[in-house]
Amino acid sequence: xxxxxxxxxxxxxxxxxxxxxxxxxxxxxxxxxxxxxxxxxxxxxxxxxxxxxxxxxxxxxxxxxxxxxxxxxxxxxxxxxxxxxxxxxxxxxxxxxxxxxxxxxxxxxxxxxxxxxxxxxxxxxxxxxxxxxxxxxxxxxxxxxxxxxxxxxxxxxxxxxxxxxxxxxxxxxxxxxxxxxxxxxxxxxxxxxxxxxxxxxxxxxxxxxxxxxxxxxxxxxxxxxxxxxxxxxxxxxxxxxxxxxxxxxxxxxxxxxxxxxxxxxxxxxxxxxxxxxxxxxxxxxxxxxxxxxxxxxxxxxxxxxxxxxxxxxxxxxxxxxxxxxxxxxxxxxxxxxxxxxxxxxxxxxxxxxxxxxxxxxxxxxxxxxxxxxxxxxxxxxxx
Amino acid sequence: xxxxxxxxxxxxxxxxxxxxxxxxxxxxxxxxxxxxxxxxxxxxxxxxxxxxxxxxxxxxxxxxxxxxxxxxxxxxxxxxxxxxxxxxxxx
Numbered sequence: 001x002x003x004x005x006x007x008x009x010x011x012x013x014x015x016x017x018x019x020x021x022x023x024x025x026x027x028x029x030x031x032x033x034x035x036x037x038x039x040x041x042x043x044x045x046x047x048x049x050x051x052x053x054x055x056x057x058x059x060x061x062x063x064x065x066x067x068x069x070x071x072x073x074x075x076x077x078x079x080x081x082x083x084x085x086x087x088x089x090x091x092x093x094x095x096x097x098x099x100x101x102x103x104x105x106x107x108x109x110x111x112x113x114x115x116x117x118x119x120x121x122x123x124x125x126x127x128x129x130x131x132x133x134x135x136x137x138x139x140x141x142x143x144x145x146x147x148x149x150x151x152x153x154x155x156x157x158x159x160x161x162x163x164x165x166x167x168x169x170x171x172x173x174x175x176x177x178x179x180x181x182x183x184x185x186x187x188x189x190x191x192x193x194x195x196x197x198x199x200x201x202x203x204x205x206x207x208x209x210x211x212x213x214x215x216x217x218x219x220x221x222x223x224x225x226x227x228x229x230x231x232x233x234x235x236x237x238x239x240x241x242x243x244x245x246x247x248x249x250x251x252x253x254x255x256x257x258x259x260x261x262x263x264x265x266x267x268x269x270x271x272x273x274x275x276x277x278x279x280x281x282x283x284x285x286x287x288x289x290x291x292x293x294x295x296x297x298x299x300x301x302x303x304x305x306x307x308x309x310x311x312x313x314x315x316x317x318x319x320x321x322x323x324x325x326x327x328x329x330x331x332x333x334x335x336x337x338x339x340x341x342x343x344x345x346x347x348x349x350x351x352x353x354x355x356x357x358x359x360x361x362x363x364x365x366x367x368x369x370x371x372x373x374x375x376x377x378x379x380x381x382x383x
Numbered sequence: 384x385x386x387x388x389x390x391x392x393x394x395x396x397x398x399x400x401x402x403x404x405x406x407x408x409x410x411x412x413x414x415x416x417x418x419x420x421x422x423x424x425x426x427x428x429x430x431x432x433x434x435x436x437x438x439x440x441x442x443x444x445x446x447x448x449x450x451x452x453x454x455x456x457x458x459x460x461x462x463x464x465x466x467x468x469x470x471x472x473x474x
Binding site: 044046047048049133134135136137138141158159160161162163165166181182184185186199204230232234236237242243244245246248327328 | 402439441447448450458468470471473474
């Protein structure tokens with residue numbers, strides 16, 4: 001066996017496994033060796049991450065990094081084909097490891113059981129040739145973008161909602177980035193998530209395979225990647241079109257480069273959607289007074305665990321917004337519920353949901369834990 | 384002057400279920416103003432309270448981001464297609 005800068009030559013087994021690639025002039029043995037040398041980071045092992053992980057592993061990408069912190073839920077299986085019924089309750093990374101080892105045992109899978117955040121994004125991404133964004137919220141998408149721009153690592157973008165999807169390639173050397181397309185995320189609470197708004201199960205399959213295609217093209221240096229173009233996919237009309245994405249000289253990430261460190265955008269997930277009805281509220285001072293007179297209230301904190309680590313209200317129960325639908329049946333109907341988050345938007349959505357489920361004694365804490373800190377207890381840190 | 388406005392599925396219910404609307408006008412502001420008058424719930428999804436572009440809704444005139452064409456003052460011509468592309472984050 002000969003060894004080159006691309007590592008050892010393909011084994012007989014690899015040559016047979018990748019034979020349909022090897023006979024493509026655009027891939028061939030040199031291309032296949034490039035894929036084997038490549039390191040790709042997949043952020044998210046969900047709807048988009050499923051076809052991405054499966055196809056990139058099958059194609060022979062040598063090292064796949066996979067970032068996720070979630071467990072497989074029964075409601076994932078309608079679209080997350082990386083996971084099976086027997087995996088429900090397991091971590092998505094563990095499930096992915098078993099499946100990918102079967103698809104292609106030559107692939108090295110590096111798993112990162114964490115939430116990509118401002119304080120770890122650069123470390124996670126550094127050292128990879130490409131990032132593929134399969135996350136499900138705006139905050140992480142902006143972090144992935146900004147980190148990719150800072151590190152000069154291309155970002156293969158895909159995003160979905162209901163029946164529509166988008167794909168592009170951002171943060172290449174001279175190309176635009178996600179902030180050139182959408183300078184800022186929508187404010188929290190404006191728009192529903194896939195969990196609320198729904199998503200056609202096959203749609204992440206369509207968009208994820210487009211991302212996988214772009215990733216392979218970039219690694220191979222083949223064809224014309226979606227740099228400076230946004231692909232719009234509409235599954236209902238089955239129309240695909242591309243529009244132009246210009247590199248914005250005023251972009252704070254890739255234009256003026258004023259973003260020099262990562263900071264999480266204050267936002268919930270999601271896309272423009274529904275005008276929302278008001279919810280019954282109580283202010284922090286009212287809540288403090290009611291707690292002082294020992295009213296029977298259950299405090300429900302719908303923030304994420306990393307926020308809970310920063311601060312919380314005494315006696316509260318942590319039920320992150322995304323898990324409210326599952327947790328609702330375990331909540332008492334004979335007690336008054338007071339729901340809070342950081343600023344009051346996410347908790348308003350939880351209150352709306354709970355009221356639709358027949359909880360009629362449920363209130364939103366106006367201004368969230370931030371206003372509690374401002375008006376009642378400054379010892380509670382703001383963030 | 385007939386211009387076609389294409390809406391994503393998520394916004395079409397604010398336009399009586401229509402995915403495409405025909406409109407008239409000399410500028411993008413005219414077109415957006417016209418459809419906003421016809422569908423009052425749609426207007427606030429296309430422009431903010433000051434009548435400016437949202438940073439999370441990109442509007443294309445044909446295949447070009449209108450931010451690079453003068454925003455809502457971009458001139459439109461007969462046969463132009465305006466496409467509304469909201470940021471989505473699902474994955």
